[in-house]
Amino acid sequence: MATNALVTLVRYASPHKGKIVFASLCSIFNKIYDIVPEILIGISIDVIVNQQHSIIAKTIGILDPFKQLYIVGAVTAVFWIFESIFEYLYSITWRGLAQEIQSNVRIKTYATLQSLDLQYFENKTTGTLLNTLQDDIHQLEQFLSQGPNEIIQLIVNIVVMGYIFFYLSPTLAFFTLLPIPFVIMIAYYFQHRLADLYEAVRQAAANLASHITYRLQGISTIKSYTTEFYEIERLRVESARYQEANCRANRVNAQYIPTVRMAIMVGFIMALVLGGTYALQGIIPINWYAALVFLTQRFLWPFTTLTTITDMYERALACAKRILGILHTPNEIRSGSEPLDAKVTGAIGVHNVSFAYANGMHVFNNLSLEIPAKKTVAFVGSTGSGKSTIIKLLLRFYDSISGSITVDNKDIKDLQLNDLRSAIGLVSQDVYIVEGTIADNIAYGTFDASRDAIVQAAKMAQAHNFIMQLPNGYDTRVEEHGKTLSGGQRQRLSIARAILKKSPILIFDEATSAVDNETEAAIQQSLLALKPYHTIIIIAHRLSTVRNADIIFVLDKGEIVESDNHENLIKRHGAYAHLWSTQF
Ligand SMILES: Nc1ncnc2c1ncn2[C@@H]1O[C@H](COP(=O)(O)OP(=O)(O)OP(=O)(O)O)[C@@H](O)[C@H]1O
Numbered sequence: 215m216a217t218n219a220l221v222t223l224v225r226y227a228s229p230h231k232g233k234i235v236f237a238s239l240c241s242i243f244n245k246i247y248d249i250v251p252e253i254l255i256g257i258s259i260d261v262i263v264n265q266q267h268s269i270i271a272k273t274i275g276i277l278d279p280f281k282q283l284y285i286v287g288a289v290t291a292v293f294w295i296f297e298s299i300f301e302y303l304y305s306i307t308w309r310g311l312a313q314e315i316q317s318n319v320r321i322k323t324y325a326t327l328q329s330l331d332l333q334y335f336e337n338k339t340t341g342t343l344l345n346t347l348q349d350d351i352h353q354l355e356q357f358l359s360q361g362p363n364e365i366i367q368l369i370v371n372i373v374v375m376g377y378i379f380f381y382l383s384p385t386l387a388f389f390t391l392l393p394i395p396f397v398i399m400i401a402y403y404f405q406h407r408l409a410d411l412y413e414a415v416r417q418a419a420a421n422l423a424s425h426i427t428y429r430l431q432g433i434s435t436i437k438s439y440t441t442e443f444y445e446i447e448r449l450r451v452e453s454a455r456y457q458e459a460n461c462r463a464n465r466v467n468a469q470y471i472p473t474v475r476m477a478i479m480v481g482f483i484m485a486l487v488l489g490g491t492y493a494l495q496g497i498i499p500i501n502w503y504a505a506l507v508f509l510t511q512r513f514l515w516p517f518t519t520l521t522t523i524t525d526m527y528e529r530a531l532a533c534a535k536r537i538l539g540i541l542h543t544p545n546e547i548r549s550g551s552e553p554l555d556a557k558v559t560g561a562i563g564v565h566n567v568s569f570a571y572a573n574g575m576h577v578f579n580n581l582s583l584e585i586p587a588k589k590t591v592a593f594v595g596s597t598g599s600g601k602s603t604i605i606k607l608l609l610r611f612y613d614s615i616s617g618s619i620t621v622d623n624k625d626i627k628d629l630q631l632n633d634l635r636s637a638i639g640l641v642s643q644d645v646y647i648v649e650g651t652i653a654d655n656i657a658y659g660t661f662d663a664s665r666d667a668i669v670q671a672a673k674m675a676q677a678h679n680f681i682m683q684l685p686n687g688y689d690t691r692v693e694e695h696g697k698t699l700s701g702g703q704r705q706r707l708s709i710a711r712a713i714l715k716k717s718p719i720l721i722f723d724e725a726t727s728a729v730d731n732e733t734e735a736a737i738q739q740s741l742l743a744l745k746p747y748h749t750i751i752i753i754a755h756r757l758s759t760v761r762n763a764d765i766i767f768v769l770d771k772g773e774i775v776e777s778d779n780h781e782n783l784i785k786r787h788g789a790y791a792h793l794w795s796t797q798f
């Protein structure tokens with residue numbers, strides 16, 4: 215059901231229940247103290263018209279009408295002050311709650327997002343996700359800081375005013391309140407029409423955001439291909455879509471208040487004319503007539519806020535649904551329960567593994583291979599042959615369709631995911647540089663590493679020299695994506711990070727593709743020192759990188775066509791020997 219998305223989400227954020235009760239009470243009292251002065255208008259007219267026979271005279275016994283007016287004035291002041299106090303209280307409490315919920319929802323959504331399978335991100339753009347994390351949660355906060363209060367006050371309004379009206383004159387009440395069902399029906403009708411329109415607005419906003427985010431990331435390509443004008447035109451199209459969607463929603467929204475106003479007019483005229491008639495006929499006292507006309511305004515007018523409320527509600531609901539969409543996304547890849555021994559030897563077995571990506575791209579068909587513990591192996595093969603995919607399967611970024619992969623003879627699907635991934639140090643093809651210093655980047659994931667250990671790892675990755683040439687050495691700040699570093703420098707930071715992690719299994723996927731031959735040779739020398747303690751997997755196009763591996767697997771279209779060490783493969787005059795001869 216529609217309402218549930220918001221309620222579910224608020225529950226999910228588990229705000230302080232006591233605060234909700236307190237805020238609701240403040241809203242209720244504020245509204246009550248807001249209504250009372252209107253009644254005091256009736257009482258003051260009563261004082262003026264009836265003087266010694268007024269209600270005040272009858273109840274308190276003060277006969278002087280001037281003194282009676284002072285009393286009315288004093289009471290009004292007291293109520294007014296209380297109204298203000300409660301307004302302040304509900305205002306800060308609801309807003310505080312909205313902030314609390316927004317923050318909790320954001321953290322939980324981000325946490326969920328982070329734990330989702332890589333596959334989830336394949337058909338989502340960064341912009342769309344960013345939009346949900348930022349704008350949707352912001353909309354939710356907007357609604358929560360005002361919506362509940364408005365709704366509560368509207369209800370209090372109906373109950374208290376309804377009671378007063380019926381108490382004073384049931385017939386008059388009936389006619390004055392007659393428009394209310396129509397107002398509610400109108401609101402209901404508009405709410406439904408607006409729901410779809412707002413969904414379209416949000417969708418357009420998400421598209422726009424993702425369009426812009428993506429373009430900003432590719433700014434250097436845009437400049438070098440001088441496609442600025444083309445991109446501006448494309449943005450114009452997206453922006454126009456957003457504008458149109460908003461205009462459509464606004465047009466419908468703008469019809470609402472005038473429609474409701476017409477309905478309210480009927481109620482007001484009823485109070486004015488019918489109430490006046492009753493007053494003329496002496497059915498209701500003149501002072502009540504005056505109070506009633508004021509009260510009718512007071513009573514019916516808040517119904518126009520139904521639009522703002524339904525408006526905000528619709529937006530918030532659409533946002534809540536999108537947020538829940540993330541929160542309720544099931545993960546295909548579930549952690550196993552078996553722990554992985556701290557002393558992992560790092561023997562890896564791939565047994566009859568078949569795998570295809572979700573888009574139908576078939577990569578492996580019954581792939582089998584063995585990587586002995588503490589050996590260095592390499593994968594070579596043409597681009598797109600599936601080298602990186604093996605690594606993704608080993609890390610369980612994706613699960614194989616059939617067959618199994620084992621680490622130390624344990625099926626990785628049975629292992630605790632954290633244990634498995636901690637056992638693997640990956641230098642992936644796309645280097646991720648975090649904001650912070652050079653040292654922070656190397657220690658990313660090994661946060662407790664000492665400065666000595668960091669320097670040691672950097673030296674092994676041949677990064678120490680270039681780091682020392684930076685203005686602040688290890689404390690030099692690097693920006694988002696490491697824009698201020700060269701490709702080879704980024705790669706070496708990433709290698710140092712993996713070395714520092716000291717995982718039993720080390721994987722270098724095209725880790726040295728961007729560094730010069732000399733530096734690469736030096737890195738290989740350093741890796742020799744690690745060799746006895748780690749199972750090392752190297753993926754490279756440049757065959758000099760893999761030459762020293764114990765086993766080289768030659769991959770072609772997801773199949774292993776050859777596997778042996780360098781010398782033997784050369785002697786075989788097969789695919790590897792052919793590759794070697796073309797490179798050297
Ligand atoms: N996320 C994905 N969704 C769908 N298909 C993919 C995905 N990632 C890779 N592929 C496809 O799977 C095949 C194997 O890709 P993989 O990245 O394993 O190749 P690779 O051997 O590492 O190539 P390279 O040497 O260029 O890095 C390719 O045809 C690629 O297009």
Ligand SMILES: [Mg+2]
Nearest residue numbers: 601602603643
């Ligand atoms: Mg690859």
